[in-house]
Amino acid sequence: MFTPVSLLANVLIVPLGALALSSSLARLITAAWLPALASLFSHTAWMGMMLMVWLSEVAASMPFGHQYVATPYFWILLVYVLALRLWALPITFKTKRTGSLVLLGVVFIDLSVERSASRGEFKLTVLPLGSGSSLFVEPNDEKPLLIDCGSESGSRFCVVPFLRTCGYDEPSLSLVRHGERHHVQGICELANAMSQPNLILNPTMFNSPCYKELVEAAAVADAASIFVARGNSVAGWDVLHPASGDRLPKADDNATVLAREVHGVRVLLLSDLGEAGQVNLLESGQDLRCDIVVVSMVGVGEPLGQALLEAISPKAIVLSAGTFPCAGIPSAGLLERLARRDVPMLHTQEDGGVEIVIRPGGLWEVESMTGRLAMGGDSAAE
Numbered sequence: 001m002f003t004p005v006s007l008l009a010n011v012l013i014v015p016l017g018a019l020a021l022s023s024s025l026a027r028l029i030t031a032a033w034l035p036a037l038a039s040l041f042s043h044t045a046w047m048g049m050m051l052m053v054w055l056s057e058v059a060a061s062m063p064f065g066h067q068y069v070a071t072p073y074f075w076i077l078l079v080y081v082l083a084l085r086l087w088a089l090p091i092t093f094k095t096k097r098t099g100s101l102v103l104l105g106v107v108f109i110d111l112s113v114e115r116s117a118s119r120g121e122f123k124l125t126v127l128p129l130g131s132g133s134s135l136f137v138e139p140n141d142e143k144p145l146l147i148d149c150g151s152e153s154g155s156r157f158c159v160v161p162f163l164r165t166c167g168y169d170e171p172s173l174s175l176v177r178h179g180e181r182h183h184v185q186g187i188c189e190l191a192n193a194m195s196q197p198n199l200i201l202n203p204t205m206f207n208s209p210c211y212k213e214l215v216e217a218a219a220v221a222d223a224a225s226i227f228v229a230r231g232n233s234v235a236g237w238d239v240l241h242p243a244s245g246d247r248l249p250k251a252d253d254n255a256t257v258l259a260r261e262v263h264g265v266r267v268l269l270l271s272d273l274g275e276a277g278q279v280n281l282l283e284s285g286q287d288l289r290c291d292i293v294v295v296s297m298v299g300v301g302e303p304l305g306q307a308l309l310e311a312i313s314p315k316a317i318v319l320s321a322g323t324f325p326c327a328g329i330p331s332a333g334l335l336e337r338l339a340r341r342d343v344p345m346l347h348t349q350e351d352g353g354v355e356i357v358i359r360p361g362g363l364w365e366v367e368s369m370t371g372r373l374a375m376g377g378d379s380a381a382e
Contacts, residue, residue: 009059013052020048075110079103120360122262126294126320127162128348128369129154131328132182133296133320135269136162136172137235139262144172145235146190146197147258147269148183151324155186160193171197173235176214177256177271179206180299182325184214196221203229203244204254228256230284236260240288241273241281252298253277264362265291265376268312270304272296278308288312291376292356292366296320297328302337309341316366316374318354319347344374 003009023045031038086099123138132150139145146163149155163171171190174197177183188210190197199218206212218225228234229244241257248254252274259268268290273281275298281288293314295303303319304312317338322328330347338345344366346354352369366374 122358124356126354149186155189175200179208179211181210198224270295275301317345321349
């Protein structure tokens with residue numbers, strides 16, 4: 001977080017910090033022989049700390065008081081420390097100025113190299129939530145897209161901090177794949193923490209109270225909402241399921257399925273499509289082959305049934321799994337069946353968050369927080 005008001009706020013906060021520390025020390029000294037005075041020092045220290053917190057919040061809430069920025073590269077922090085060290089050394093001002101210009105040149109050169117290397121990159125992050133699922137897409141040439149937002153706690157402790165770490169002050173365009181509360185409940189938390197996002201919705205009118213609350217909140221906030229079904233394209237993704245007018249028995253069966261080709265690499269986002277939905281998708285006659293498939297655990301049955309797995313024929317599988325409800329925990333039988341496919345398979349319960357990067361030329365990487373890495377280059381869809 002970048003806070004332009006920090007310097008101004010610290011003019012008041014630093015003396016308050018000194019007051020709190022000195023009062024705490026005075027309390028320790030006087031506690032044994034003058035308890036009444038020690039109690040006064042305790043209240044003074046507490047008042048100082050409360051004022052520090054209040055002033056920090058007031059300063060941060062000022063217009064342009066804070067701005068979330070992406071986490072800087074490690075080498076930038078190293079150059080910053082070297083610059084501070086340079087100016088602390090007992091050397092001439094001319095030498096300090098020359099050294100600072102050299103360090104500044106190093107920063108510009110390295111930033112240029114970094115930007116050139118990442119030009120055209122497509123990133124998709126599968127966030128490690130304990131309940132539900134959430135994906136964040138950062139295409140190089142388009143606006144980012146948040147797909148689902150997990151449960152309320154998952155949004156508060158994972159999705160919102162992740163977006164802020166990436167440098168976003170406001171939520172991106174959000175796609176809701178279906179109305180089950182462990183997928184949509186977190187969007188309300190996201191709206192409270194940041195602001196109400198514009199929504200892309202499934203055409204099925206779900207009965208979930210959380211889904212209805214979400215739609216109503218978007219209407220009250222005057223946020224844009226659009227509905228997409230099979231045959232539509234949105235934010236660069238083709239919608240493969242469900243068809244407009246279809247309403248399968250279970251919410252999972254109506255989950256939105258998306259596909260996209262990037263630099264010749266095809267990615268399929270299967271969501272937690274239930275068994276009836278998988279059959280419907282297979283019977284649609286669409287080309288489902290892909291290089292990378294991202295799938296979530298379903299409420300009843302197994303994700304990525306064998307017939308669908310054969311039709312997709314992926315080169316890498318990413319499974320979004322959780323710990324609640326218990327249906328979100330992948331069974332040993334499911335993991336064994338997917339492993340028999342003899343392609344890299346990562347799942348968030350074991351590997352943590354997973355990042356998919358596709359580079360110009362069709363090179364792709366799937367890497368987890370634990371360091372597991374899968375790489376490929378030839379498109380399975382060709």
